[in-house]
Amino acid sequence: xxxxxxxxxxxxxxxxxxxxxxxxxxxxxxxxxxxxxxxxxxxxxxxxxxxxxxxxxxxxxxxxxxxxxxxxxxxxxxxxxxxxxxxxxxxxxxxxxxxxxxxxxxxxxxxxxxxxxxxxxxxxxxxxxxxxxxxxxxxxxxxxxxxxxxxxxxxxxxxxxxxxxxxxxxxxxxxxxxxxxxxxxxxx
Amino acid sequence: xxxxxxxxxxxxxxxxxxxxxxxxxxxxxxxxxxxxxxxxxxxxxxxxxxxxxxxxxxxxxxxxxxxxxxxxxxxxxxxxxxxxxxxxxxxxxxxxxxxxxxxxxxxxxxxxxxxxxxxxxxxxxxxxxxxxxxxxxxxxxxxxxxxxxxxxxxxxxxxxxxxxxxxxxxxxxxxxxxxxxxxxxxxxxxxxxxxxxxxxxxxxxxxxxxxxxxxxxxxxxxxxxxxxxxxxxxxxxxxxxxxxxxxxxxxxxxxxxxxxxxxxxxxxxxxxxxxxxxxxxxxxxxxxxxxxxxxxxxxxxxxxxxxxxxxxxxxxxxxxxxxxxxxxxxxxxxxxxxxxxxxxxxxxxxxxxxxxxxxxxxxxxxxxxxxxxxxxxxxxxxxxxxxxxxxxxxxxxxxxxxxxxxxxxxxxxxxxxxxxxxxxxxxxxxxxxxxxxxxxxxxxxxxxxxxxxxxxxxxxxxxxxxxxxxxxxxxxxxxxxxxxxxxxxxxxxxxxxxxxxxxxxxxxxxxxxxxxxxxxxxxxxxxxxxxxxxxxxxxxxxxxxxxxxxxxxxxxxxxxxxxxxxxxxxxxxxxxxxxxxxxxxxxxxxxxxxxxx
Ligand SMILES: Cc1ncc(C[n+]2csc(CCOP(=O)(O)OP(=O)(O)O)c2C)c(N)n1
Ligand SMILES: [Mg+2]
Numbered sequence: 001x002x003x004x005x006x007x008x009x010x011x012x013x014x015x016x017x018x019x020x021x022x023x024x025x026x027x028x029x030x031x032x033x034x035x036x037x038x039x040x041x042x043x044x045x046x047x048x049x050x051x052x053x054x055x056x057x058x059x060x061x062x063x064x065x066x067x068x069x070x071x072x073x074x075x076x077x078x079x080x081x082x083x084x085x086x087x088x089x090x091x092x093x094x095x096x097x098x099x100x101x102x103x104x105x106x107x108x109x110x111x112x113x114x115x116x117x118x119x120x121x122x123x124x125x126x127x128x129x130x131x132x133x134x135x136x137x138x139x140x141x142x143x144x145x146x147x148x149x150x151x152x153x154x155x156x157x158x159x160x161x162x163x164x165x166x167x168x169x170x171x172x173x174x175x176x177x178x179x180x181x182x183x184x185x186x187x188x
Numbered sequence: 189x190x191x192x193x194x195x196x197x198x199x200x201x202x203x204x205x206x207x208x209x210x211x212x213x214x215x216x217x218x219x220x221x222x223x224x225x226x227x228x229x230x231x232x233x234x235x236x237x238x239x240x241x242x243x244x245x246x247x248x249x250x251x252x253x254x255x256x257x258x259x260x261x262x263x264x265x266x267x268x269x270x271x272x273x274x275x276x277x278x279x280x281x282x283x284x285x286x287x288x289x290x291x292x293x294x295x296x297x298x299x300x301x302x303x304x305x306x307x308x309x310x311x312x313x314x315x316x317x318x319x320x321x322x323x324x325x326x327x328x329x330x331x332x333x334x335x336x337x338x339x340x341x342x343x344x345x346x347x348x349x350x351x352x353x354x355x356x357x358x359x360x361x362x363x364x365x366x367x368x369x370x371x372x373x374x375x376x377x378x379x380x381x382x383x384x385x386x387x388x389x390x391x392x393x394x395x396x397x398x399x400x401x402x403x404x405x406x407x408x409x410x411x412x413x414x415x416x417x418x419x420x421x422x423x424x425x426x427x428x429x430x431x432x433x434x435x436x437x438x439x440x441x442x443x444x445x446x447x448x449x450x451x452x453x454x455x456x457x458x459x460x461x462x463x464x465x466x467x468x469x470x471x472x473x474x475x476x477x478x479x480x481x482x483x484x485x486x487x488x489x490x491x492x493x494x495x496x497x498x499x500x501x502x503x504x505x506x507x508x509x510x511x512x513x514x515x516x517x518x519x520x521x522x523x524x525x526x527x528x529x530x531x532x533x534x535x536x537x538x539x540x541x542x543x544x545x546x547x548x549x550x551x552x553x554x555x556x557x558x559x560x561x562x563x564x565x566x567x568x569x570x571x572x573x574x575x576x577x578x579x580x581x582x583x584x585x586x587x588x589x590x591x592x593x594x595x596x597x598x599x600x601x602x603x604x605x606x607x608x609x610x611x612x613x614x615x616x617x618x619x620x621x622x623x624x625x626x627x628x629x630x631x632x633x634x635x636x637x638x639x640x641x642x643x644x645x646x647x648x649x650x651x652x653x654x655x656x657x658x659x660x661x662x663x664x665x666x667x668x669x670x671x672x673x674x675x676x677x678x679x680x681x682x683x684x685x686x687x688x689x690x691x692x693x694x695x696x697x698x699x700x701x702x703x704x705x706x707x708x709x710x711x712x713x714x715x716x717x718x719x720x721x722x723x724x725x726x727x728x729x730x731x732x733x734x735x736x737x738x739x740x741x742x743x744x745x746x747x748x749x750x751x752x753x754x755x756x757x758x759x760x761x762x763x764x765x766x767x768x769x770x771x772x773x774x775x776x777x778x779x780x781x782x783x784x785x
Contacts, residue, residue, distance in 0.1 A: 015381065015382065018331070019319060019323070019331075022320070022323060023323060026323055026324055030324050061511055061512075061515065064511055065508060065511070065512055068507040068508035068510075069508045071507065071508075072352075072506065072507075072508050073328075074327075074328040074348055074382060074383050075382060076382060077381075077382050176390060176393065176507070176510075176519050176520065176521050177507060177510045177511045177519045177521075
């Protein structure tokens with residue numbers, strides 16, 4: 001379904017230099033693409049490399065554009081669409097705060113235990129839990145817990161298997177875009 | 189430590205100052221001319237310029253013009269154009285030029301001054317967030333905060349500007365970096381960490397392309413500015429390939445000159461104001477080979493009506509240009525020159541499979557379309573038709589090396605239609621951004637690069653006044669640029685759209701209070717000429733060519749003339765209009781088309 005929008009997780013390896021995040025974000029805002037989640041951190045100090053994980057939605061054409069525009073940015077080493085390149089793992093961390101009376105807090109502890117969340121701070125009337133998991137698991141956890149405050153880290157992702165995202169390959173996984181099935185005018 | 193105390197220290201240790209390092213790197217990068225305008229933050233560079241003789245500086249009268257001049261220089265030579273401006277307003281004034289260069293893929297390196305590093309972020313006098321402001325309008329930009337990275341940054345900037353799809357690069361230079369000492373690093377010692385665009389096409393794709401082309405019955409080759417950017421050799425190869433295949437070829441506005449315009453296989457420019465035969469051939473083809481063009485909206489017209497029956501091949505150095513507007517069947521990422529070399533070789537290996545009879549019917553059809561003579565106009569009586577003025581300019585300069593720039597508007601389209609370019613690098617126009625005020629400073633840059641050539645800015649009066657201050661620059665440097673102004677007293681293109689789509693309400697498109705261009709020329713110390721009658725035109729053109737000084741030629745033309753053919757917004761190629769609607773009839777346009785620019 002060439003016109004169907006789909007969620008994609010894209011990993012980008014960049015030089016850890018000032019302004020690089022602004023370039024990536026500017027690319028999305030300037031062209032009207034949406035960012036659902038974005039995380040960035042240095043991953044290779046010796047070589048000054050950071051990794052950006054971006055979750056976006058779009059039609060195959062739009063996502064291909066995003067990928068090739070990212071690859072075109074000068075400080076970008078590599079771009080990998082994890083959603084297209086086999087299976088991958090996605091994890092997110094969240095800190096959630098619940099408050100209420102004793103009963104409410106006990107219920108929260110029970111839910112947290114069941115969902116393998118850790119208690120990281122407590123006061124007589126509130127608790128803070130740390131939870132990690134896939135984005136859907138976290139959504140479910142938060143829905144169950146009904147917290148008063150949520151802080152989420154955004155999605156980090158990595159491919160399964162022995163393939164590695166490193167600097168020693170071409171900038172974009174595919175230099176030559178795949179042919180798009182061309183539809184007749186009447187089908188649009 | 190302040191910058192002032194650093195500079196003598198640098199001198200004492202025999203090291204270079206930052207300014208000297210910058211100039212040395214420019215020279216090593218082959219820069220001969222720099223277009224610029226001084227100010228507080230770049231005084232150290234200007235001081236260094238004063239004390240050397242390898243680089244020539246051309247003082248413009250507005251920083252926007254410095255960028256356009258560098259664009260004209262770059263596009264007429266194939267080299268990188270170089271600009272130097274001060275911080276704050278100097279930098280912000282370059283934004284239009286940088287955006288223009290980005291849209292039209294012109295290699296530019298623009299040096300901007302910046303307040304000293306310790307004052308950045310303090311709202312200091314003439315501080316602007318130059319890297320922030322220019323991030324979306326450059327291919328890349330740098331703020332140099334450490335003198336050890338200065339030379340490397342300049343070399344990298346040139347590499348980025350000229351490699352892959354070319355574009356503008358800004359280097360923001362704080363004043364303390366310019367004044368303090370900095371180590372020099374030679375060009376050869378710098379290799380870019382990340383930026384190495386793919387230039388060689390994949391061989392398998394070349395074979396696939398040849399398969400598709402061999403099977404074509406209604407082929408078209410559609411080439412653009414990428415071929416010109418790739419270089420004269422690429423244009424030569426395009427010509428060879430077109431001749432060997434016997435296929436028809438059309439060019440975009442940016443591609444004019446990539447293939448000889450008077451050749452029989454050239455079906456003219458395509459797009460909104462392209463020829464009937466080029467647009468219908470695009471619409472009706474069965475195999476399209478796009479070389480170095482980007483399926484721009486001026487070219488494709490309504491996307492879902494674009495060339496519905498064709499298999500499409502797209503050659504581009506920039507992967508992000510592929511499948512952006514038009515999904516293609518075969519993409520070939522690579523430099524045009526290398527790709528055309530490979531295509532020709534593959535085609536020759538299989539020449540025995542090529543039957544030229546296959547395309548005979550197609551050529552018959554194209555020749556039928558050609559008979560409509562879609563660029564025709566009638567020069568009757570003494571009122572000068574703008575197309576006629578361009579035609580005479582073309583005919584009377586056939587024996588000269590001519591470089592043409594344009595402003596933006598009707599005159600630009602008529603120049604594209606009626607001036608015939610046989611060679612690349614002779615035609616400079618603002619295609620992507622459509623910048624009024626581009627042509628005159630661009631012509632200045634062309635003239636700096638080609639002092640002996642005839643350089644003409646085919647202009648509209650409204651556009652020309654947008655950068656007319658540059659006449660001073662022309663006088664100062666004895667640049668005999670000819671401003672050939674097709675004066676219709678209107679923002680003609682705006683008036684045309686108002687006539688077609690807004691009930692002929694000429695809201696603010698009449699040019700009140702224009703200057704007397706002849707007197708204006710004289711005030712600057714240039715030559716002013718005027719033609720009001722068709723019978724005066726030839727004499728004016730001959731005189732304009734004869735005088736070895738800057739000329740403003742005020743050609744008073746028919747105010748009511750419109751540009752045809754035209755594909756109205758929201759229409760497809762085969763809905764092209766050849767002539768004005770009959771009385772009372774409106775230009776057919778859909779509601780969706782009305783919102784298009
Ligand atoms: C800087 C800028 N402002 C506005 C426009 C919109 N615009 C496009 S063509 C045009 C009129 C140009 O008039 P003129 O230079 O006299 O050329 P003509 O169309 O009359 O040949 C205008 C205002 C533009 N292209 N650039
Ligand atoms: Mg006009």
